[in-house]
Amino acid sequence: MKRYIIATGTVTYALKGRDILRKNGFSVKIERITGDKTLGCGYVLVVVGNIAEAEKILNSSGIKILKITEEQ
Amino acid sequence: MIYFDNAATSGHKPQTVINAVNYAMKNLSANPGRSGHKASILASDMVYNTRKKLADFFGAEGAEQVIFTQNCTQSINFVIKGILKKGDHVLVSNLEHNAVMRPLFKMGINYDAVTVFDDDNDTILDFEKKIKANTKLVIMTAASNVTGKILPFAEIGKICHKRGIFFCLDGAQGAGVLPINMQKMHIDYLCVAPHKGLYAPMGIGVLICRKPIENTIIEGGTGSSSLNLKQPDILPEMLESGTLNVPAIAGLSAGLDFVGQVGIENIYKKEMRLCKAFYDGISKNKKILIYTKEPLMHKYAPVMPFNLQGVPSERAAEILDSHSIAVRAGLHCAPSAHKTLNTTDFGTLRASFSVFNNENEVLRAINALKNV
Numbered sequence: 245m246k247r248y249i250i251a252t253g254t255v256t257y258a259l260k261g262r263d264i265l266r267k268n269g270f271s272v273k274i275e276r277i278t279g280d281k282t283l284g285c286g287y288v289l290v291v292v293g294n295i296a297e298a299e300k301i302l303n304s305s306g307i308k309i310l311k312i313t314e315e316q
Numbered sequence: 317m318i319y320f321d322n323a324a325t326s327g328h329k330p331q332t333v334i335n336a337v338n339y340a341m342k343n344l345s346a347n348p349g350r351s352g353h354k355a356s357i358l359a360s361d362m363v364y365n366t367r368k369k370l371a372d373f374f375g376a377e378g379a380e381q382v383i384f385t386q387n388c389t390q391s392i393n394f395v396i397k398g399i400l401k402k403g404d405h406v407l408v409s410n411l412e413h414n415a416v417m418r419p420l421f422k423m424g425i426n427y428d429a430v431t432v433f434d435d436d437n438d439t440i441l442d443f444e445k446k447i448k449a450n451t452k453l454v455i456m457t458a459a460s461n462v463t464g465k466i467l468p469f470a471e472i473g474k475i476c477h478k479r480g481i482f483f484c485l486d487g488a489q490g491a492g493v494l495p496i497n498m499q500k501m502h503i504d505y506l507c508v509a510p511h512k513g514l515y516a517p518m519g520i521g522v523l524i525c526r527k528p529i530e531n532t533i534i535e536g537g538t539g540s541s542s543l544n545l546k547q548p549d550i551l552p553e554m555l556e557s558g559t560l561n562v563p564a565i566a567g568l569s570a571g572l573d574f575v576g577q578v579g580i581e582n583i584y585k586k587e588m589r590l591c592k593a594f595y596d597g598i599s600k601n602k603k604i605l606i607y608t609k610e611p612l613m614h615k616y617a618p619v620m621p622f623n624l625q626g627v628p629s630e631r632a633a634e635i636l637d638s639h640s641i642a643v644r645a646g647l648h649c650a651p652s653a654h655k656t657l658n659t660t661d662f663g664t665l666r667a668s669f670s671v672f673n674n675e676n677e678v679l680r681a682i683n684a685l686k687n688v
Contacts, residue, residue, distance in 0.1 A: 254540050254553050255349040256380050259364040274360075276352025285349060285540035285553075287360075306378070308550070 247315040250289040258287040261307045268301050318641045318677045323461055323619050323668030325511045330574040333515055333567045340566035347559055349539040359562050366569040375497030376524045383523040383552040384560050388488045388509035389415040391523035394555055395484045395505045398529035400425055404452040411460040411653040436468040453482045458490025462653035463608045464619030473502035489617050492575045493584050515571035520564035583671045587618035590669040590678050597682030607657045621664040629663040639684040643667050
């Protein structure tokens with residue numbers, strides 16, 4: 245399955261996003277990526293599964309998403 | 317030592333709090349929100365879980381509304397200096413701590429003090445009378461740190477909500493003792509001193525924001541958007557520059573668990589039982605002046621102001637200390653309350669109780685005061 249990287253801007257939102265996605269059955273973990281200054285705090289959610297659904301869940305929970313990329 | 321100075325800081329901490337601090341010192345000494353290694357993420361997780369617990373405990377919507385500060389005074393400063401401008405009007409009570417009064421004075425903010433009456437209806441009437449068209453913020457203590465009087469903050473929150481006025485509750489004496497639910501009580505900002513009723517270590521404060529803060533008074537590293545010199549405007553990082561006090565946050569987390577397990581209602585009942593027993597005992601002593609009415613449940617927090625007739629409070633506290641009884645003396649950083657009590661010259665003694673005190677200690681203190 246494809247893995248996606250979701251940047252939320254702050255570690256608090258990343259952790260909140262992780263908990264919400266896990267509750268919704270997603271496989272998700274927190275990682276910190278260095279080198280990409282557009283990722284805010286650098287903490288990102290690494291998500292496996294339906295990214296459109298994950299994005300919808302995060303948006304409806306008030307979590308601002310900075311960027312979504314597909315892991316190469 | 318009989319420790320009756322719990323309104324200043326709870327003297328006895330649960331063993332679980334001590335264990336949690338110890339664990340954090342050994343295992344969580346990594347900077348949360350800064351690094352990608354496992355230790356940092358573990359620390360970040362603990363911090364985040366404590367935010368979640370605090371949000372649940374105080375009825376806030378989410379963990380991101382919970383800001384860790386150094387103490388309750390800093391939390392209050394963040395609110396006052398973060399949302400007020402010259403020309404705004406503020407309402408306080410006549411029992412406020414200097415944590416509220418000094419920032420207002422320094423900023424030159426125009427304020428009025430609501431008189432707190434024994435009857436809450438009279439307090440609310442006075443409050444409504446003093447609201448002005450430019451009243452932007454109401455900031456009040458949940459319970460006086462001098463008299464113990466509980467303010468009708470739920471009713472005041474409701475009126476603020478209807479009138480579109482920000483409401484900030486100083487929960488220094490209320491948190492962990494009185495039920496506080498931010499959503500139900502329309503509290504926009506809650507300032508907490510966790511080292512008191514939540515049995516946390518000193519050096520940690522909490523601010524919970526359900527409404528935005530416009531300006532910061534401290535800027536610096538947040539671990540996010542580092543290339544941008546502008547302070548981030550997303551909570552909680554906006555107000556959390558610099559490294560967090562991870563061991564104290566771990567202790568706070570355990571303190572919240574402790575309070576949750578014992579139950580706020582049980583804690584309050586026990587502390588009030590001790591306060592009432594102390595009041596009953598000292599009210600029979602003709603050498604003692606008491607500055608509050610009988611401490612009735614749901615009207616007072618477990619705090620008792622009194623004096624030994626003709627003895628300045630600081631001297632009286634020294635005498636009690638020689639009997640191994642710790643109480644606070646002086647003005648308790650709340651001169652407004654002492655003006656109301658007419659005790660500005662000598663201050664008062666203050667006995668304040670925690671769930672770890674017992675009836676035997678109260679009796680020993682009453683007897684010691686008889687023999688002074």
